[in-house]
Amino acid sequence: MKCPVCENNIGFFSKALNKWGKYKTCPYCQTKIEVAINLKFLVIGIIPLIFFSIFALNPLVSKFGMFSSVLIGIIAGVFISFSLKLEKQE
Numbered sequence: 001m002k003c004p005v006c007e008n009n010i011g012f013f014s015k016a017l018n019k020w021g022k023y024k025t026c027p028y029c030q031t032k033i034e035v036a037i038n039l040k041f042l043v044i045g046i047i048p049l050i051f052f053s054i055f056a057l058n059p060l061v062s063k064f065g066m067f068s069s070v071l072i073g074i075i076a077g078v079f080i081s082f083s084l085k086l087e088k089q090e
Ligand SMILES: [Zn+2]
Pocket: 003, 004, 005, 006, 007, 008, 026, 027, 028, 029, 030, 031
């Protein structure tokens, strides 16, 4: 994830982003930033995701059982992490 001010990459699992509280501080420029959900990206991406789960989930479940729900969870988690962006906190 890129800092909106200094363009430095802040790791998604870095200490700075995993602090408690809504507002985080960029470790490079000390700007107060906030993690926001990119709604447009979420809406555009969720439609194929729903179709995917309708058409792929049933055969997957019968084939892999529990493993497929873990897989869907991982896909959803990756997808949500991609839809997150950093915004400067005024
Ligand atoms: Zn920064």
